[in-house]
Amino acid sequence: MNKFIDIPAFNSTLRIKNRQRCAYLHSGAKGFFILILLLCATHTTFGNWTSFRGNPQLTGVADTQLPDNPQLLWTFQAGDIIESTAAVVEGTLYVGALDGVLYAIDAQTGKKKWTYQANTHIKASPTIDNGVLYFGDGDGVFHAVDISTHQMKWQFSTEGEIISSANVVGDRVLFGSYDGFLYCLNRENGEQLWKFETEGYVHGTPGIWTHPIGESGDTANYAILTGCDSYLRVINIDDGTQTQQVDLGAYVGASPAISQNRVYCGTYGTEILGIALDTGEITWRYRHPKRQFPFFASAALTENSVIIGGRDKMVHALSLDTGEPVWTYTATSGIESSAVIVGTRVFVGTTRGTLIALDLATGESVWEFATGSSIVASPSVSEGKIYIGTEDGILYCFGEK
Numbered sequence: 001m002n003k004f005i006d007i008p009a010f011n012s013t014l015r016i017k018n019r020q021r022c023a024y025l026h027s028g029a030k031g032f033f034i035l036i037l038l039l040c041a042t043h044t045t046f047g048n049w050t051s052f053r054g055n056p057q058l059t060g061v062a063d064t065q066l067p068d069n070p071q072l073l074w075t076f077q078a079g080d081i082i083e084s085t086a087a088v089v090e091g092t093l094y095v096g097a098l099d100g101v102l103y104a105i106d107a108q109t110g111k112k113k114w115t116y117q118a119n120t121h122i123k124a125s126p127t128i129d130n131g132v133l134y135f136g137d138g139d140g141v142f143h144a145v146d147i148s149t150h151q152m153k154w155q156f157s158t159e160g161e162i163i164s165s166a167n168v169v170g171d172r173v174l175f176g177s178y179d180g181f182l183y184c185l186n187r188e189n190g191e192q193l194w195k196f197e198t199e200g201y202v203h204g205t206p207g208i209w210t211h212p213i214g215e216s217g218d219t220a221n222y223a224i225l226t227g228c229d230s231y232l233r234v235i236n237i238d239d240g241t242q243t244q245q246v247d248l249g250a251y252v253g254a255s256p257a258i259s260q261n262r263v264y265c266g267t268y269g270t271e272i273l274g275i276a277l278d279t280g281e282i283t284w285r286y287r288h289p290k291r292q293f294p295f296f297a298s299a300a301l302t303e304n305s306v307i308i309g310g311r312d313k314m315v316h317a318l319s320l321d322t323g324e325p326v327w328t329y330t331a332t333s334g335i336e337s338s339a340v341i342v343g344t345r346v347f348v349g350t351t352r353g354t355l356i357a358l359d360l361a362t363g364e365s366v367w368e369f370a371t372g373s374s375i376v377a378s379p380s381v382s383e384g385k386i387y388i389g390t391e392d393g394i395l396y397c398f399g400e401k
Contacts (some may be wrong), residue, residue: 049088049380052165053298053338056208057258060300060307062342062381069367070357070386070398074110076129078103082389085125085165085338087133088382092147094133095389096122102135102145107385110397114150118143120182124175125205125378127166129187132351134173136162141176144190154190158183159383165205169221169237176202182225182233184240194240200229204255204298207263209234209277224277226265232275244280248273254338257299257306259320264306272308272316274323284323288312297378298338300346301361308365309335309348317346317363327363331356338378340386347386349375355388355396371396 015306041372047063054060079099086095092113093105098121104113120138127134133145145151160178167174173187181195182202207224221237228251234244250269257264262283263275270292274284293312301308305326306318311334317326337349345366346358351374357367373392380387385399 007069010179044149047382048090048128049086050129051087051127051167052085052205052378053255053257053300054340054380056167056169058167058205058207058255058260058298059257060298060338060340060378061302062340064342064381064384065344066345066384066386066398067400070310070369071401073370073385073397073399073401075397076103076110076112076151076319076395077103078389078395079395080121081391082393083123083376083391084135084388085378086380086395087126087128088387089128089147091383093380093387093395094125094126094128094147095395096126096135097389097393098122102126102133102143104147104150105395106395107382107387110395114296116143116145116150116152123161123163127168127173128167129173132187134166134168134175134178134187136164136166136175138162138355139207140177140179141271142190143164143342144173144187144336155191156183156185160201163203166210167206167223169208172237174206174237176204176206176221176225176227178202182206182223182235184223184237196233196235196240196242197233198225198227198229198233200227200251203228203253207256207258209258209263210262211277224256224263226254226256226257228252228261232263232265232305233257234277244277246275246280246282248275248282253296256300257301259301262320264299264301264320266277266297266299266308266310268294268296268374270294272299272318272323274306274320285290286316286318286323286325288314288316293334295337297348300339300341302341305360307337307339307341307346307360309337309350311335315339315346315348315358315363329356329358329365336376340379340381342381342383342386347381349377349379349388351375353390354392355379355398369396369398
């Protein structure tokens, strides 16, 4: 189960360490050695953001922290609209744009490092694993790019646009296409291992569910797919066979968020659902009593809550167990950006162009920044900074000055 960081305690510890470092600077070689150890220890508390929702279960939870009042550190101008969520690994940020360019940007300075050119627009968010960047494009081509050489490692062609981001498990990479298939490829050479046909577009990213087998202690990995054919599907990653199918009652554009044996998602049928994977039952349904609009964004999960924004201009926090509302926040425009949880806050973008931070316990707005352009991309968080792209092609970076 994902746990969130206690930000006040963490900041207090960090301030103490900062004072200690200043003292050590005046105590010779021993102090310098300890300083280096402290710097390394502090750095290890921050995490990379390697994929669309931050982890294979797509929970949208960051394992770093942000300042109470994030400041704009830099902006980067891409050549076209940014709908892609950035991946951030080892100090470099990777994001695609509708000009067909995958940009590699220095996460500290906002300066362009290098680019990779696809043949058409990029809406899919990149995924990085073991030094390789994976993403699909509007022509249905799936790319594997070596981030050390900046060159294509291999490509694989489908028959439809790829908006789904990739998920990696073991030696396999999975993604969906608008040709209606979920694909499983060998991540080293791009060889197709299997493909599974659905009854509609595959828009969302497949989640990974690891489930015990019997009493032996062994586990199996399954791809969880919420699709435009209105079904939740559980597919064995070993051989591509379907083991479970659940009728969700409506089209789903969102990716599934997985916690233990349950999946959470919003639908175009104006509902948010909690589904038990082991039984295939919908354990609860939530629909706002008055404002009934589709949900396009994916959910974020805490230990106790499901957080999701909707086209009803609201962010909903629901009980993970029952689906009962905990709080709601009303924005000034619709929400298609998927929320991200950072410590005791929830960050989400709106189609009016505002990045908002809400208190995780109460839903009250505690910080916001107006970009001036619509946000449909989702935030990514790494090493004390939060990043978001907008429809005017600007990527924003916020953190502590």
